[in-house]
Amino acid sequence: MGRTAGRSPHDTRRALVDAAADAVRARGIHASLDDIARFAGVSKGGLIYHFASKDELILELARDQLAAFQASVDAALDPSDTEPGRLTRAYIRAALAPVEDDVAMRQSLALITQLMTLPAVAELARADAERWDAALAADGLPPDVLTLVVAAADGMSTAPLWGASTQTPAHRRLAQRLLHLTRHPHLWEALTP
């Protein structure tokens, strides 16, 4: 065993990724390795031992964030719901859950946009978005309803990024109506101009 008791290499990596998230949220993508290392309670040299470069660390952080969203959609899946649109409903619930806390939502989005500065991360996000598109398209809803519902959910969840609040009664009613629409898609189809 190494010199520090109580923390495995894996735990240290984990701590470094978490610290990087905090540091980037607080200081932007150019938080220094020194900052990140201090946040995690190791030295800069220690950090470099675990991640050969800053880009490698940032890339792992990005993977972590995308996986966390995937996990929260999985957790929002209703096992008793077997109707068409069940994934879309989970997506809506997961996307809008943090809306309870505009500040958290905003910081989370700001973090991702910071990470996308790295071309490798932008590519990762693009591939992830493509995966979501395909999965949602296969969820059994009419394309027009899916497009509306996803656009509205995305719009509501990204609003805090620009500083707007989504904690109004109208926003809460909208969330309910979007879920309702996924169960009665004909209501929207009937609205053709």
Added chain:
Amino acid sequence: MGRTAGRSPHDTRRALVDAAADAVRARGIHASLDDIARFAGVSKGGLIYHFASKDELILELARDQLAAFQASVDAALDPSDTEPGRLTRAYIRAALAPVEDDVAMRQSLALITQLMTLPAVAELARADAERWDAALAADGLPPDVLTLVVAAADGMSTAPLWGASTQTPAHRRLAQRLLHLTRHPHLWEALTP
């Protein structure tokens, strides 16, 4: 008059702001003053003469971007349209216009998110968002319809940021339907769960 003929101080400032936009789009918020100055065809010293610090330059660039969006909404106002929702319709048209070109949209959004790294810019954006909220709220549409339509338009326009495309037929139909809804808001109100 100074040493360089043909360009007033005002024009030079303008060129520097435009160059900053290009440089930040290409290299991120940490484009160096040297890069920006070269883009504008002046030296770094010349840049510093016009903007005392990098933050000052970035702040002016941010103001410029927000003003440009305001101007594009103004341009999208239909003079013959005096019905409730006329501003909202212009907002939708302006927000979705660049959707024709996902790449341009993406770069534009990426630029703004880069700028928001600066706390002063974040505060500016927050105040701007508040202004838009107030202006749209006074546009005469029922709050629920306004909330839906703005959320959907925002969602569609920000999708390219994550790498998703908004150039599908379903997206084009959605844009039409959103505009339609602002003229017949009762259609949405009728959808109450």
Added chain:
DNA sequence: GTCTATAAATGGATAGAC
């Protein structure tokens, strides 16, 4: 009004001790 030269600071990464 713009340029050159340079100061002063900071950041990423390496080498090697422990």
Added chain:
DNA sequence: GTCTATCCATTTATAGAC
């Protein structure tokens, strides 16, 4: 497995020439 010391590149900003 982690830390210290150090190198080198880059960057903002200043001083002063033209």
